[in-house]
Amino acid sequence: MTSAEWHSTLFQFIGLILSLVTFIGSIVAIYYTYQNLKEMKKQLALASAILGLAVSFGAPVVSNAAYQLNEEVKDPTPALKEAAAIGVRTHNTEALQNLPNKDAMVVMSFGTTYKDTRVKTIDATVDAIKAAHPNTKVITAFTSHIIRDRIQQKEGITYPTPEEALAELKKDGYTRVALASLDVIPGMEYNYDAAVYNLYKNDFKKMTLGTPLMYWMGQENQTDQVIETLKAVQSQFPKLGKEDGLLIMAHGTPDPSNAYYSVIQDRIHTLGMKNVFIYTVEGTPNLEQVIPQLKLHGIKHVTLMPFMMVAGDHANNDMAGNEPDSHKSILEKEGFKVDTYIHGLGENQNIRNLFVERANEAWDALEK
Numbered sequence: 001m002t003s004a005e006w007h008s009t010l011f012q013f014i015g016l017i018l019s020l021v022t023f024i025g026s027i028v029a030i031y032y033t034y035q036n037l038k039e040m041k042k043q044l045a046l047a048s049a050i051l052g053l054a055v056s057f058g059a060p061v062v063s064n065a066a067y068q069l070n071e072e073v074k075d076p077t078p079a080l081k082e083a084a085a086i087g088v089r090t091h092n093t094e095a096l097q098n099l100p101n102k103d104a105m106v107v108m109s110f111g112t113t114y115k116d117t118r119v120k121t122i123d124a125t126v127d128a129i130k131a132a133h134p135n136t137k138v139i140t141a142f143t144s145h146i147i148r149d150r151i152q153q154k155e156g157i158t159y160p161t162p163e164e165a166l167a168e169l170k171k172d173g174y175t176r177v178a179l180a181s182l183d184v185i186p187g188m189e190y191n192y193d194a195a196v197y198n199l200y201k202n203d204f205k206k207m208t209l210g211t212p213l214m215y216w217m218g219q220e221n222q223t224d225q226v227i228e229t230l231k232a233v234q235s236q237f238p239k240l241g242k243e244d245g246l247l248i249m250a251h252g253t254p255d256p257s258n259a260y261y262s263v264i265q266d267r268i269h270t271l272g273m274k275n276v277f278i279y280t281v282e283g284t285p286n287l288e289q290v291i292p293q294l295k296l297h298g299i300k301h302v303t304l305m306p307f308m309m310v311a312g313d314h315a316n317n318d319m320a321g322n323e324p325d326s327h328k329s330i331l332e333k334e335g336f337k338v339d340t341y342i343h344g345l346g347e348n349q350n351i352r353n354l355f356v357e358r359a360n361e362a363w364d365a366l367e368k
Contacts, residue, residue, distance in 0.1 A: 065087050065088045065211065065216075065222065065361045065365075066086065066087035066088045066089070066090070066365070067084055067085075067086035067087050067220060069081075069084050086220075087211060087215070087216070087220075087222075088208060088209065088210055088211060088361050088362060088365045089194075089197060089208060089209040090206070090207075090208050090365050090366075090368075091197075091201040091202075091206065091207050091208075092205070092206050093201070093202050093203075093204065093205055093206070096175065096204065096205040097205060099175045099205045100175065101175060101176055101205070102173055102174045102175045102176065103136065103137075103174065103175075103176045103177070103178070103366060103367075104136065104137040104138070104139065104169050104174045104176075104177050104178075105129070105133065105136060105137070105138045105139070105177070105178045105179075105180060105359065105362070105363060106138075106139050106141050106162060106165045106166065106169070106177060106178075106179050106180070107125075107126050107129060107138060107139070107140050107141070107180045107181075107182060107359065108141050108142075108143055108162050108179060108180065108181050108182065108183075108192075108193050108196075109122050109140065109141070109142055109143070109181075109182040109183075109309065110142065110143050110144050110147070110182075110183070110189050110309070111142030111143070111144045111147040111148060111151070111159060112147060112310040112312040112313075113147055113150045113151060113154070113312070113313075114310065114311070114312045114313070114316070115155065117310045117311045117312060117343075117344050117346075117347075118310065120343075120344070120346065120347045121309055121310045121311075121344040121345070121346025121347055122140070122182065122309065122310065122346060123140075124346060124347070124352060125182060125309075125346050125352045125355050125356075126138065126140050128352050128353070128355070128356050129180065129355070129356055129359045132356050132359070132360060133359075133363060136363075137169075137174070139160065139165045139168070139169070140159060141159065141160050141161055141162040141164070141165040142159040142160075142161065143161070143162060143189055143192045143193070145161060148160075148161065162179070162192075162193070162196040163196060163199075163200070166196070166200045166203070166204075169204075170203055170204070174204070175204055175205040175206070176204060176205050176206040176207070176366055177204050177206075177207050177208075177366070178207075178208045178210070178359070178362040178363045178365070178366040179193060179196070179197055179207065179208065179209045179210065179362060180210045180355075180358060180359035180362050180363075181193050181209075181210055181211065181212045181358065182212075182213075182309055182346075182355060183212035183213065183309075184212060184213045184214060184250070184251070184307070184308065184309060184345070185212055185213070185214050185215075185253070185257055185260045186211070186212050186215055186257050186260075187251075187253035187255045187257045187258070187260075188253050188254065188255050190212050190257075191255065193209065194209060197209040206366060207366075208362045208363075208365040208366045209362065210358045210359055210361050210362030210365075211358055211361070212358070213225070213229055213345075213351070213354060213355060213358065214226050214229050214260060214264075217263055224267070225354075226260070226263055226264055226267045227267050227270070227271065228354065229351070229354065230264070230267055230268065230271060230273070231271070231350075232348065232350035232351050232353070232354055233248075233307070233345060233348060233350070233351060234271075234273070235348065235350055236305070236341070236343070236348055237273075237276070237305075238303050238339075238341070240274065240275050240276075241301075242298070243298060243299055243300040243301055244275060244299065244300075244301045244302075244303070245275040245276070245277065245294050245297065245299035245301070245302045245303070246275065246276045246277070246302070246303050246305060247277055247278075247279060247287075247290065247294075247302055247303070247304050247305070247327075248276065248277070248278050248279075248305050248306070248307040249278075249279060249280070249281060249304060249305065249306050249307055249308070249314070249315070249318075249319050249327065250264075250278055250279070250280045250281075250283070250307040250308065251280060251281055251282060251283070251308055251314065252280030252281055252282035252283020252284065252286075253282070253283055254282075254283070258280070258283040258284060261278050261280060261283065261284070261285065264278050265277065265278050265285075275297055275299055277290050277293055277294070278307065281314050281318050281319075287327050287330060287331075291330075291331070291334055294336065295334075299336070300335075300336060300337060301336065301337045301338075301339075302331055302336045302337070302338050302339070303338075303339045303340070303341060304319050304320060304327060304328060304331075304338060304339070304340045304341065305340075305341040305343075306319060306341075306342070306343070306344060306345075307345065308344055308345060309344055309345050309346050310344040310346060311342045311343055311344040311347075312344075315342050315344070316342060319340065319342075320340040320342055328340060
């Protein structure tokens with residue numbers, strides 16, 4: 001063997017060794033990658049299980065009920081602060097910080113002209129809030145100007161608007177005010193609440209605004225208040241057989257927050273509530289969109305139930321009335337047997353407790 005041939009053979013042998021080492025290295029890398037993936041899968045499964053439990057039970061992970069800007073944002077602009085005002089809102093008026101603290105609460109509701117349901121729902125809830133805050137001035141204000149005018153005319157009772165309530169408090173020397181809402185979702189009526197807060201917050205040393213019954217949906221590590229509310233109201237659900245269905249009637253809104261009703265239906269499925277459907281009077285889904293679902297599931301008997309704070313005009317007439325265009329009449333024409341449950345959410349002790357919690361959050365933010 002010549003010297004050139006010997007060197008060629010040596011280089012081939014070294015190349016073979018290097019290829020073998022590379023191959024073994026690849027096998028080792030694949031093995032450890034596989035082990036890492038298995039460990040990651042276990043961790044993800046554990047995390048998913050924990051998250052699933054939190055969602056299923058509406059469990060809170062953190063206690064604060066307001067959004068916090070990232071700590072890296074050192075000098076947020078007024079516009080950024082306003083955009084980040086999510087959850088319980090808080091405002092301090094710097095020019096009034098020398099005033100002594102004199103605190104009050106305004107509980108805002110749409111209202112109703114139906115006196116019996118008003119007593120059982122709105123009044124009962126405000127009474128529960130007052131009981132949680134003894135020795136505190138609590139004013140009930142109605143956001144529907146039409147309803148308050150009709151009550152004034154028929155009953156001689158004057159419910160102030162939120163604006164009137166705040167003007168009264170300012171005149172009486174109150175310097176810090178917590179605004180609580182009896183709205184169900186953050187729709188058009190809650191937009192009114194927020195507008196009042198923004199327009200009047202600079203008139204007081206400090207003002208806070210609480211959230212409606214359902215606000216957080218599990219985002220930002222907050223409680224899933226949709227699940228929380230459904231569990232609370234489930235106590236009044238009838239027992240359903242295979243051919244029985246429950247239709248819960250919400251109000252609906254032209255605001256994009258109408259999407260909450262899709263979330264509610266999703267959580268109904270999450271909680272395993274079979275043959276339970278939500279529909280709205282003035283939004284989507286409407287009754288006509290839900291009827292095919294009833295037929296698809298073989299439902300023959302339907303119970304109608306309002307998913308509103310009060311059982312007022314919508315519940316008594318639109319839902320359960322005898323007119324041919326009532327929901328009860330429409331369903332009967334479609335061949336369903338129909339029963340009605342005419343009680344507002346505010347009659348449910350569990351729901352009242354949740355509204356007290358929302359008011360407490362606004363009050364706690366005021367007292368910080």
